[in-house]
Structures are given as structure tokens and as C-alpha cells.
Amino acid sequence: MSDVDATDTAFWHPFAAMGAVRHGEFVVTRGEDVWLWDEAGNRYLDATASLWCVNVGHGRREIAEAVAAQMSELATYHTFTDFANRPALELTRRLAGLAPVPGAKIFLVNGGGEAIDTAAKIAREYFARTGQPERTVLVSRRHAYHGTHGFGTALAGIPANRLAAPFVPDVVQVEWDDPEALDAEIERIGPGRVAAFFVEPVIGAGGVYPPPPGYIERVREICTRHGVLLVIDSVICGFGRLGDWFGVDRFGIVPDLVTFAKGITSGYVQLGGVVAHERVAEPFFADGAPPFRHGATYSGHPTACAAALANLDVMENEGLLKRADGLELPLHEAVQSLADHPLVAEARGGTGVLAAIELDPERLAANPALPAAVAAGARRRGVLVRPMVSAVAVSPPLTFTEGHIELLTEALRGGLDDAK
Template sequence: MTMTDGFAQRPVESALWAPFAPMHSVRQSRTTIVRADDVWVWDTDGQRYFDGTASLWYSNVGHGRTEIVDAVTRQLRTLDAYQCFGDFANEPALRLADEIAQRAPMDGGKVFFTSGGGDSIDTAAKMARAYFAAIGQPERTVLLHREHSYHGTHGFGTALAGIPGNRVGAPFAPNVTQVPHFDPAALDRAIVEHGPERVAAFFCEPVIGAGGVLVPPTGYIEAAAAVCRRHGVLFVADAVICGFGRLGNWFGIERFGVRPDLVVFAKGVTSGYQPLGGVVAAGHVAEPFWDEPGNILRHGQTYAGHPAACAAGIANIEILERDGLLQRSLKLEGPLAERLDSLTDHPLVDHARGGTGFMGALELDPGYLAATPGLPGQLMQAVRRHGVLIRPMGSALGFSPPLTATEEHLDFVTDAVRAGLDDIHRTT
């Protein structure tokens, strides 16, 4: 490795092992992003792309927000970092916890910070089991999740994975059961079969995100929550993707009128400017640990409540409110769905999904998928060549732009996707 202007010059082939990457092909063919502004990002060749997925569903307020950069910088100059274990705290963590609890759709919410979504899922799973142990029901350890669900890739997240390809080596946690994704009666049967006295929690994304942007049928979320209430099972809303404006409100679950027992959040809480996540526990779940001596949740991450990350979260919430981005998400969800519907006449497209939140998907034609298993990845690359970044998700293409996007941007995306579809169709 040589030195240039004081910096080590990178070899053509880097040692970076990327997540979810076929490294055999990626190792010498990468798109390296070097800068970003609002809805746009640029690579090392100067090529500009529309960020059609808000990176990984998180750049809700857009890139280049100097307010967040300045808030993080000020905090680092004042208190760079200090742990929040035991009786230690810092001002940004205290303030952000209160800001989040005030907006959470439950009474008496308490906020447990983590470093991201996967950490938060593990926290919620352990918290659910610890809660029942604390109230004298330690046998309640069974966790339920749905087909197509994505709850991260940590130990519990892998066990709770409803995407088959993500369950390699799973389950890493015992007593985990999968149920059909939109069938409250099946959820009820699963609880009865296990015995309600053994079931701790049900994990539910308001809209299934990475599993394909699957919008729940009318009444499903409400019915599933009612099943959980009837059996005393904790309803865990996984708002990692759906939160902080993606569904037009703070945690996504409010859209369905459900008051969960636990809410998992990450991604949009800082719009990706700093790694941060957490769990909001309703008052009755927190009570055994907050109001009774001797009960300790023996769990936590080194950087939980990191002051700079929390400063980013505070500034991010201020932007979401000041710029009306939650309302903007609601305004744009219809236009995005319309643009995706306009592409369903293409031979490579089977149908579109969306209309609930500023997110959507194009399901690809099953015949073409069977003939070309790598079709989603090929289309991602083809659309990228026309200046738009989207994500392959199994048999679909996913869309979740920053909440700062405009209808003109959506037109640009539509044109690029159609051009990419045409390019691939000509070769299939």
C-alpha cells in the first residue's frame, strides 16, 4: 500500500467485506459513494444518482442537513462520549428519551437506547421475557413472528426472520414460532397451541418492509393486536423502517389505532446521521423494573445513549416537525403508488404495492423470474445506469425515497425504472 498526500492509497481490491454481498463479484466492482445532498448522492466517477431507497430506509430528512451536523459537532466538542450504564446519563440522552416518550403511542413510555435496529430487536425480545419473569410468569418465553418479516440479523432477529434466506444458521434463540403474515386466526391458534401461559410476545411490522413492502389488509393489525390482548401476549411494533415519518406519523403503528406494549425504533430516528436505536416500553411493562426494587434488566450496549447520536436525534425530530415531513409523507404516498402502478403494463412487472406510507414495491413477473433468477439484481443495476438507486427484495424492487422528495423526483424515478426495465427486457 502506497502513500499519497499523507493518506494510504487504497488497493483496487479492498478488504471491506460488505453486508448481504456476493463478495466474489463485488470484490472488484463497487459503487463508492463519496458525497450527498438532499435526495442525491454521487460516486467516485462524479455520477449523480437519485437515492430511491433513502439509503437503507433511513435518510428521512434527506442528506446534508447542516443542522444535524452542527448539533453533533457541538456535542462532540462538549462531551464526546460517556456511558449510560447504572446511574450515569448525559443531557442529550435524557432529552431525547423524553421527546420520544412524549410522541410514543402508549402511556407512561420509557425509552431504552441501543446502537441500531438489530440491537433493539434483541432488547425487545429479552425485555419481553424479563417482564414476565419479573411478574412471576417466567415460563412465558415463546416469541411469535410472521412470514416475510425482517427483524434484523442479530441472534433474536435471525430467529425471528420470516425471509427464508435470512435464516441461515437459525434459529439462534429457542422458543420462536412463525405464523402466516396476514391471518389473525392463525396467530390465535398458534398462541392456543403453545398455551397462552407460555407465550411472551408477538413481533409485527406495521407494513412489512424488507420482506417486500407488504401492506396489511384492512383490519389485520387491529385484529392481531386484539388477539394478543385477549391472551395477555405483548404486542411488539417493529417501527425500525416504518417510524419517524415513513408512514406519516411517528411510529407507523398509530395509523392502525393500536397501542402496542413495546415499540422498536432505529433508522429514521437520526435519519442515519448517527447510529441509534431503541425500545419504548409502555408504562405497565416498565413498572416492575422502575417501581419495584431488585429487578434489573441485565442488558445494554456500550454506545447506548451516546451523546452525539442523541444530539442527532433531537435535531432530526426538530427538522421533521419544522418542515412538516410527516404530513409530506402522507401527501406523497398516493403519487408514489400511482407512479408504480403506471409501470405495471410492462412485461417484466406483475403488480405494484404501496399506498400506505412513502414506500412501495414492484413485484416482478413470475415467469420471467423463473427463467432469470437473478432478474431483480439485474434490474437494480440497469436502473442505476439511468441515475436511480433502488433495492432488489426477493422477487420485487423496493422504493422508499427521502421524505424531502417531490413529485418531479418521482417522475424521474418512473422514467428511469421504465428505461431499466426496457433495457433488461430486450435481452431476456
């Protein structure tokens, strides 16, 4: 072992060009509210809430103490068959009360990717149990991001993420902003073969695309007419990111399934899940129904559930949903102020506490690393933003204030200037 290069990392980073990263990691050591510090003691504004998830901000003692207390009592135990624990029971009851569906049942998993796989399996199994086993086709949208598990990779609307995809059969895509394209595709396939349509209320990692006015409402109508389950992917959009609990309440529709993760614990501990409408859950909960043969070792993990309960308390006690509503317009105006920059093709936002600047397509074609260059320039100015395939995104903690917006805007403009 003496010839091992001590500067060469053993950590294989996700979504990383490891040849560039292996000798140059950016090590974060501490967080407090909207701020982070690196190993050299430099402070940064976390304008991404890690990956869209630290909704209550960093360093919350309430969550840390809840986790420590739970771990000292019962850190972990499985929930297969009839096993349960009090945090899991309390959390699922609480979520069912907040959910935008009647008689909600909650299936808990470890994160967003597992939530998507779970929802896809539930959708297909629902139809198998209700005498329609031929309904297996799943529909997603261009630009969509649904994680990197098997179903999520197959559903991906970001071409670069479809590595070795599709991993599962019977998955198709439609244009992201045209509900009539969904209607036409269902008719083309045959309504009796389509199981579910997956929709992010605001497309997140695919570029921050808010839905056109009336889009969510119209696809609900189309799915209802064809008997297709509407799956709302609120992994990014839930728990305050759009100013409500499940990222879909503001649209006034009732989904069939909702996936969630990230903001449920503000990322402090891994947790995700699926909310099921009582109609969808009924074939699984009926007397004599066979087991749904799906689950993870850590489904309903007591420590993760304790973190979620403490996180929900913080959000409620500090009125963070209302605070998110107040941040929506100022954040949108901030990115709009950059629309005149020669590198910017479009500024998007206005639905929730997330926004993006799309970069000029000609410059991107000449330099695909342009989003990373803009983000690096912002980092040099003390602000962390999220580079994507063709855009740079911001999604700060909900404890962000209008007073932080000037720093964010100046850093983004500086990053754009450096890159041009």
C-alpha cells in the same frame, strides 16, 4: 505486502456476493437532499433514502452542527447504572411525549437489530418478573425482517436470511396477512407459553407488504385476549415513513413495545431503541427491582442523541410528517403505472412513503438475479432503487417531491426493459 492486489477491496460488504463486488465497488462521495454523487461525478436520485432511513434528506447542516457541538463538549460516555447525559435525558423525554403508549420508558441502543434483541429480552424478562416464566415463545410473520442479530435472525420470515438459524429456541412463524392464523397458533402452543408477537406495520425488507385492512387492529385484540405482548417493529416504518412518529399511530392501537432506529437520526448517526408501555416497564422500574442485565457501551450515546434531537427539530419545523402523507398516493400510483410491464407480477404500496414492484415468478425462477438487474438498469438512468429477493423497492427521503416521480418511474421502466 508488495504483492497485494490494489484493486481488491479489504472491505467485506454486508449482504454482498463478494466475489462479484471485490473488484467493482460503487463509491458514493457526496449527498445533498434527495441526490447522491459517485466518484466520477455522476448524480443519482436516491429513491431508497439509503436503507429506508435518510428521512430528512442528505447534507443537513443542522444535524452536522449539532453533532459537532456535542462532540466538542462531551462526545461519549457510558450510561450504565446511574450515569446519564443531557442529550439522552432530553431525547428520551421527547420520545416519551410522542410515543403512542402511556407512561412510556425508552431503552436506547445502537440500531434496529439491537432494538429487536432488546425487545425480545424485555418481553421474556417481563413475564419472568410477573410470575409467568414459562412464557418464552416469540411469534413472527412470513416475509418479516427483524434485523440480523440473534433474535432477529431467528424471527426472520425471509428464508434466505435464516443462515444457521434459529439462534434462539421457542420462535415460531405465522402467515403474514391472516390474524386468525395467529390466534390459532397461540391456541396450539398454549396461551400461557407465548410471550410476544412481532409485527412490522408495513413489512419492509421482506417485500413491502402493507397490512390488509383491519389486520393491525385485529392482532391487537388477539394479543390482548391471550395476554401476549404486541411488539411493533417500526425500525423502517417510524419517524415519518408512514406519516406519523412511530409507524403505528395511524392504526389507532396501543402497542406494548415499539422498536425504532433508522429515521430517529435519519441515519446520520447510529441510534435505535425500544419504547415500553408503562405496564411493561413497571416490573423493571419498581422499588427494589433488580437490574435488567442488558445494554451496550454506546446506549444513550450523547452525540447520537444530539443528532436525533436535531433530526426531530427538522422534521417538526418542516412539517415532514404531513409531507409524507401527501407523497403516499403519488408514489403508489407511480409503481402502479408499471403493473402492465411483462416482468411485473404486482405493484405494492399505498401505506406510507414506500412501495415495491414484485417480479414475475417464472422469470425469477429462471434468473434469481433479476431484481439486481432491474436495479442496475435504473442506476444507469440515474436512480438508485433497492433490489430484494423477488422485488424492487423504493423508499425516498420525505423531502422527495412529485416532481421527482417521473424520473423514478422512467428509470424503473427502463430497468425493467433492460432486464426482460
